[in-house]
Amino acid sequence: MAFLEENEWILLNEVAYNISFIYTVEEMQKAILNRWLPFLISYDAAVFSRLSVTEDGDFEFMDTEGYNLSLQSIQVWKNQTRKDDAFRWMIYSTNRSTFAEDISQPGSRLQDSEIYHTFWEPNDLSCSAGLCIAFREEPMGFLRLYRKSGSTPFSPRDLFVLEQLRMHFAYRLAYEAKKGDSRYFYAKGYQEKLCRQYGLTAREGEMLDLAVQGWSNDDISKQLSISIHTVKKHFQSIYAKMHVRNRVQMLQCLPISTSKVNFDELQ
Template sequence: MEEKVFERDWRFMLDAVLRINSVESVELLEKEALECLCLLIPCTQGTIFVAEESGGTIPHYGRPYAVGMEALFFDEFLNGDYNSDPIFTGTNIPCQTETFRDGDLLPEEYRVQTRLYREIYAKQGIHYALRSYLVHNARMVGNISLFNSKEAGEFSSKDVFIQTTLAPHIALKLGTLLALEDPQRSLRTAQQEKAIDGFGLTGREREIVLMIASDVDDREIADTLCISMGTLKKHIYNAYKKMRVNNRVQLYSLVNVHE
């Protein structure tokens, strides 16, 4: 190990486990988990996503949260089908929580040529990544990643150890919270999803439409998705146009057809 894990590091990790296990919602868990990790592991940016069910073997991600440097390309990542990128496919889908540095999977000369690196990371000054696949009961429940600029340097073995130690606690709590989410909410969301099929919405537009249909106001939507109000208004305009509605009331009536 490059650096020694001191007694204070263990105290901070124990405090992080307590904070992680004390939250009562997925959104609060994302915030606490990421802030705890970034306190223990200095980084340029941190992101966390919740894995959504999909028909394929590779999950799709949603419900993003970020700390540190502004995440400029959440929309592009969510809509860009980057799951097939070598940075992700090189790991396969684990049956238990795993933590790794991208540099341990792909030599730098190959990694910097990947589509994900060129189109997302390089454009916002990200070079190194330390990520965890979060698995609960053999099912992927999320992905948490810390990033560094080239100037900040690669993550150390100590950083890997700390995230490896905390990631299973995050996965356990996230899986538990997801399992406890209101079954009626899941049913209602499934009905809403069915109602908006066929309109040709992008993944981000679908996410926003479902939040509008659940009476979430614009400011909360923008804050939750980590996008600007201007970007949100563009998505809403495009969704309204595709769905041939003019306002929230019409959208609500169209999407909540079973209520």
């Protein structure tokens, strides 16, 4: 694809890997805004928030992370964005996931909006690029990048980069939202298939399932009423059978990476 050079594709793959495997989703959000994404797209400010849909069909922002914005500005952004009908349309639209806004664009009504006067103008912002993150049409998150006045607008190439990361974000945020229900992530019968494929015992299969849910060795020890030594011994057996060295490599063998998931088979 002409948008990216070879070294940029390599960096993009590295970013995608870290989205899936950084230790906590909060750390992932911070690392994306502060360390990884600026290597691929330049921006002066940003907001990355998870979404939760309420029973009445509305939505709430959760664990919103900002870049180069005050806490007050982030709160204004959250309050004003929830009132924005255009945002609501973007979140629930199935036609596109990326978009761009530019106050200098002909026909733009942004300068007449309340969010422009309360958020854009005080922060000297002039254009933005956004990514709506959804998993199987369920809103999961929202990423918004901004540039200050005098900057060039975001390009189709910038939106292309965001689109390449979309499903990696979607699966990670869906995993976090559905954590504890491993059936949501395994293809039908996949857990049993793994046990047969690698010759795992029933106990090893149970421990593998707990590891997928994010349980630590201490948690597993307490849950199964066995010693830490026994837990480690079981995992060493699992690693040997799956031909991996550690838990990270073990998880990479499972369908919890977007490149290995058949979304049509998910329960």
